[in-house]
Amino acid sequence: MSEENKIVDVPMDKVLEMAPRAFAAGGKVSARFTLGFLGADGKLLKTIDCHATDIKEVKDGEGL
């Protein structure tokens, strides 16, 4: 199983309620993204990589 495929599962009640029938047959989604926090003058305070269930790296930016 790839890293992406073990991430955040959509609750099946939501799937059954909202998604097409094909999705309700057992579909799951996972997500990954990067959050950034901007400070004064738009300088980057930090970024956080968000994916899987692992602790991900925080990178300090120039705004700190």
Next chain:
Amino acid sequence: MAKVYSNAGKIAACDGWCDIFDGGSGDASGDFVLMTSADAILATLPFSSTAFAASAVVGGAVKASANAITNSATPTAGAIAKGAWRDRSNAAHFTFGIAVSGSDMDIADVNIPGGTTAVTCSGLVVTFTMS
């Protein structure tokens, strides 16, 4: 016999789910909100009016990338405990816990620091699987 789902079927299902966030009415687009444990919204990041591009098979998995996500307005400093993706009516269709450990999504630092003027979200990709 093991169940087999075609890529075309998985793509259709993934696209259907991603389209949920374009639905509803009121706001110009769906959004991604970061919340406290008490559901107070710390930051709101609007999706594009079409939240996700069409999905495709990438490396054997069905993936959909979000179109550009607008930076939040000035967020509230605090500890993020939940995330939610909402449609244009602000109905949440995907919610998940966020914590340093033991949650749906574990990240190294959950705090929006004081002095933050905006939150950005980039590289958002969903991966769809069927079992």
